[in-house]
Amino acid sequence: MITVENLKKKFGDQVVLESINFSVNKGEVVCLVGASGSGKTTLLRCLNLLEEPSEGTLKIGDKKVEFGKQKLTKEDIKEIRQYSGMVFQSFNLFPHKTLMDNIIEAPITVQKRNKKEVLVEANEILEKVGLLEHKDKYPDALSGGQQQRAAIARSLMMHPEVLLFDEPTSALDPQLVREVLKVIEELAKEGQTMVIVTHEMNFARRIANRALFMDAGYILEEGPAEKVLTNPKEARTREFLALLEDE
Amino acid sequence: MFEFFSEIRWEYLYDFDLAIESIPFLLEGLRVTMIIAGFSMVFALIIGIIVGIARMSKLAIFRLPAKFYISFMRGTPLLVFVFILYYGLPVIGIEFESSIVAAIVGVSFNFAAYLAEVVRSAISSVPKGQWEAAETLQMSYFQTLRRIIIPQATRIAVPPTFNIFMDVLKGTSLASVITVQELLYSGRLIAGRTYDSMTMYITVAIIYWLVSIVIGAIQSRLEVRYNRYLAKG
Numbered sequence: 001m002i003t004v005e006n007l008k009k010k011f012g013d014q015v016v017l018e019s020i021n022f023s024v025n026k027g028e029v030v031c032l033v034g035a036s037g038s039g040k041t042t043l044l045r046c047l048n049l050l051e052e053p054s055e056g057t058l059k060i061g062d063k064k065v066e067f068g069k070q071k072l073t074k075e076d077i078k079e080i081r082q083y084s085g086m087v088f089q090s091f092n093l094f095p096h097k098t099l100m101d102n103i104i105e106a107p108i109t110v111q112k113r114n115k116k117e118v119l120v121e122a123n124e125i126l127e128k129v130g131l132l133e134h135k136d137k138y139p140d141a142l143s144g145g146q147q148q149r150a151a152i153a154r155s156l157m158m159h160p161e162v163l164l165f166d167e168p169t170s171a172l173d174p175q176l177v178r179e180v181l182k183v184i185e186e187l188a189k190e191g192q193t194m195v196i197v198t199h200e201m202n203f204a205r206r207i208a209n210r211a212l213f214m215d216a217g218y219i220l221e222e223g224p225a226e227k228v229l230t231n232p233k234e235a236r237t238r239e240f241l242a243l244l245e246d247e
Numbered sequence: 248m249f250e251f252f253s254e255i256r257w258e259y260l261y262d263f264d265l266a267i268e269s270i271p272f273l274l275e276g277l278r279v280t281m282i283i284a285g286f287s288m289v290f291a292l293i294i295g296i297i298v299g300i301a302r303m304s305k306l307a308i309f310r311l312p313a314k315f316y317i318s319f320m321r322g323t324p325l326l327v328f329v330f331i332l333y334y335g336l337p338v339i340g341i342e343f344e345s346s347i348v349a350a351i352v353g354v355s356f357n358f359a360a361y362l363a364e365v366v367r368s369a370i371s372s373v374p375k376g377q378w379e380a381a382e383t384l385q386m387s388y389f390q391t392l393r394r395i396i397i398p399q400a401t402r403i404a405v406p407p408t409f410n411i412f413m414d415v416l417k418g419t420s421l422a423s424v425i426t427v428q429e430l431l432y433s434g435r436l437i438a439g440r441t442y443d444s445m446t447m448y449i450t451v452a453i454i455y456w457l458v459s460i461v462i463g464a465i466q467s468r469l470e471v472r473y474n475r476y477l478a479k480g
Contacts, residue, residue: 094395
């Protein structure tokens, strides 16, 4: 589903990602873990070209792009983005639209789908994330957990092959984390391919097939989530996990 | 000190009869003022949005002219610009068919520069995450601008835009200098005839004030409308 080869990302002189290689298979859930500044969010953002990598190749779905040779065209970017949806740390719902209007916006304006049909699907998806009763509210009237579930629903409406999560629970009050993780776990069970940047280690151990531990722009360790996050090979990974345990 | 006050002739402060008598004539002038102000607000807003968006463009070919325009208009007095239009342009053979048109052009183009800055700051104040969310939903630049960014920017832009609209209203008084018979000019005519400048100009001031109160009321209603999606309190 996703293949990344020799991906590099520089901001000016600063190298943020150093020769990244990894792949994600269809139906797989991959967690990216690591300290802040390790490059995991940047890597995730490279996958849908919110950041344009400096070098390397990215293949997602049937689309392959090469970076650093020539400038990406709008078409390239559009095609790459068709395959993925993104859930942000700070939700980024559209505050001037009701929940319903938030989630039907792109299917109608971008995909030009039939509104009736979209509404039917929107109702189902809102039901699934437990927000049907709030569909006419504005995001500002909802809790963080509800907003994040709505943001997930908004991404799902586009039927992405891969869902990318950028620390989906980091901005939430502790008591709201679970309701969001539950929705993600549900998606994992349904076989949705997902790449998740997270600090929730228990969650990652439970739902991820694989975990990638990132450190200073490299993937330092990679393997079954259970193993990498419980009994890692690398000293750095152990240190990192120990730090989280302390909290 | 008290001598100073005793010399003031309070009985001439305000002549109600004269004020009431001159109302119909002043309202004629107000009509012209409103025509200039109305057209200028619409044109200034249209030009302001275009220039404001051009000012934010990544392309220098749009950005630099917009920057130059804003700098010139903000850096020169409206009156001087109106003089250039009305007295200067005829020298090179461009003449406005009426001084009212010259006034509308002058006021529109001048205040458009301020509105362009309002547009720019309002658009930049919409969080970057809104652009990114729209991008990941595959919305195009213009879809994002039209459906996501501008509606949110509008809410932010309403108060400063209406401040500028009030300035537009007051700025139309400069048209009196190029002999447009608007509200201030009408007041001047009566003041000249009756020698009661105090009464006339106070009356004129009150009329401007009342109109700006109406503009302020429209602003409040729009603010309520655009703020409805925010949680109360």
